[in-house]
Amino acid sequence: MTASNTKPLYASMRSIGAYVPPKVLRNEDFEKMVDTTDEWIVKRTGIKERHIADPDVATSDLAVEAARDAIARAELEHDEIDLVLCATVTPDYFNMPSTACIISDKLGIHNVQAFDISAACSGFVYGLTLAKAFIESGMKRNVLLIGAEKFSSIVDYTDRSTCILFGDGAGAAVISATEDPEERIIDIHASADGRYADFLITPSPGSVHPASCEAIEQGLQYVKMKGNETFKLAVKTLTKDVREILRRNEVPAEEIDHFIPHQANYRIIKAVGDALKLREEQIVLTVHKYGNTSAASIPMAINDIYEEGRLRYGDLMLLDTFGGGLTWASALLPFAGKNL
Numbered sequence: 001m002t003a004s005n006t007k008p009l010y011a012s013m014r015s016i017g018a019y020v021p022p023k024v025l026r027n028e029d030f031e032k033m034v035d036t037t038d039e040w041i042v043k044r045t046g047i048k049e050r051h052i053a054d055p056d057v058a059t060s061d062l063a064v065e066a067a068r069d070a071i072a073r074a075e076l077e078h079d080e081i082d083l084v085l086c087a088t089v090t091p092d093y094f095n096m097p098s099t100a101c102i103i104s105d106k107l108g109i110h111n112v113q114a115f116d117i118s119a120a121c122s123g124f125v126y127g128l129t130l131a132k133a134f135i136e137s138g139m140k141r142n143v144l145l146i147g148a149e150k151f152s153s154i155v156d157y158t159d160r161s162t163c164i165l166f167g168d169g170a171g172a173a174v175i176s177a178t179e180d181p182e183e184r185i186i187d188i189h190a191s192a193d194g195r196y197a198d199f200l201i202t203p204s205p206g207s208v209h210p211a212s213c214e215a216i217e218q219g220l221q222y223v224k225m226k227g228n229e230t231f232k233l234a235v236k237t238l239t240k241d242v243r244e245i246l247r248r249n250e251v252p253a254e255e256i257d258h259f260i261p262h263q264a265n266y267r268i269i270k271a272v273g274d275a276l277k278l279r280e281e282q283i284v285l286t287v288h289k290y291g292n293t294s295a296a297s298i299p300m301a302i303n304d305i306y307e308e309g310r311l312r313y314g315d316l317m318l319l320d321t322f323g324g325g326l327t328w329a330s331a332l333l334p335f336a337g338k339n340l
Contacts, residue, residue: 010184011135012336014142014176016311017069018303019062020051020169020290027164034160041164046266050167050291052152058092060102062170063148066299067107073337074174076142078107081174083134083143084114087123087295089324090150091116094205103146113140120200121262121323122190123147123295124171125331128319129188131175143175147295154202156222165264166223167291171299176336182314183336189245190329196233199226200324234268234322238330239275242320245330255316256282258305262321263287263297272320294323302335312339 026049027038086100100114119126124147131143148170157163204220205211259282261269266287273283286301298319305311319331
């Protein structure tokens with residue numbers, strides 16, 4: 001048997017895209033809905049507005065718009081995509097089919113593997129672990145990875161503690177095989193701890209609380225959150241996780257071009273940034289204009305700096321996220337797409 005001369009394959013982020021619905025819900029609008037003020041919301045969250053999809057728009061519709069941009073920017077034909085992953089907690093259908101299957105059909109991508117990932121706000125980075133594994137094992141070459149949420153479909157707009165936080169949107173990336181080690185996804189760390197499952201939960205529908213008139217009357221179809229407990233654990237966990245991935249890869253924090261955290265709360269982002277001694281220009285912020293878009297948050301933020309011309313080929317990104325489960329994840333990777 002002769003030795004193979006085949007070069008190893010690496011996974012790389014080849015492109016990015018995003019979409020938000022046109023309707024904007026501003027803090028002033030909430031003053032007419034619940035007992036709150038613009039000042040109160042901005043002080044505690046940093047959020048000023050968020051985008052909300054129309055009732056007849058599904059999560060898959062948001063995802064398709066983001067995916068089309070990502071595929072076009074990767075300069076691929078749709079039939080070159082050989083895996084579709086959708087990270088979401090607001091699927092088109094809670095049981096089946098998967099939203100990834102619906103997205104694939106709407107894009108005209110047929111006869112390829114497609115499935116959803118449920119890791120809440122950590123879903124996109126969790127998806128990166130799968131895309132990386134599929135590509136580097138040689139099973140796939142071009143993975144369409146999407147984070148998409150219609151969070152307005154599970155928000156109780158009479159609950160001040162949650163309704164001000166969330167928005168709708170989608171982000172997508174094409175993760176492709178490359179032989180260039182300089183373009184590779186360097187490292188990803190993802191973890192979870194189910195002991196804190198009740199910190200962020202949508203109780204129904206599911207096998208614990210099946211869909212019923214009683215469940216609806218109790219509002220179990222809406223997201224519930226223990227805000228203070230989640231805040232404290234998020235700051236502690238995110239800081240520790242980022243320090244570990246930087247230490248493990250011997251990358252000083254000052255060498256990060258773009259720190260792209262999950263956009264849930266400005267105070268969390270600032271606390272983590274301060275703990276890591278990151279410069280203001282390193283930290284990507286979009287929470288003020290989109291709110292918390294869960295699994296869509298990080299790809300939407302990447303797309304923002306890409307479209308602004310701030311994200312260039314080879315720039316080093318540090319992703320960091322925390323979500324229901326509880327789940328958390330971080331990733332270290334260069335951007336391997338063409339400059340806009």
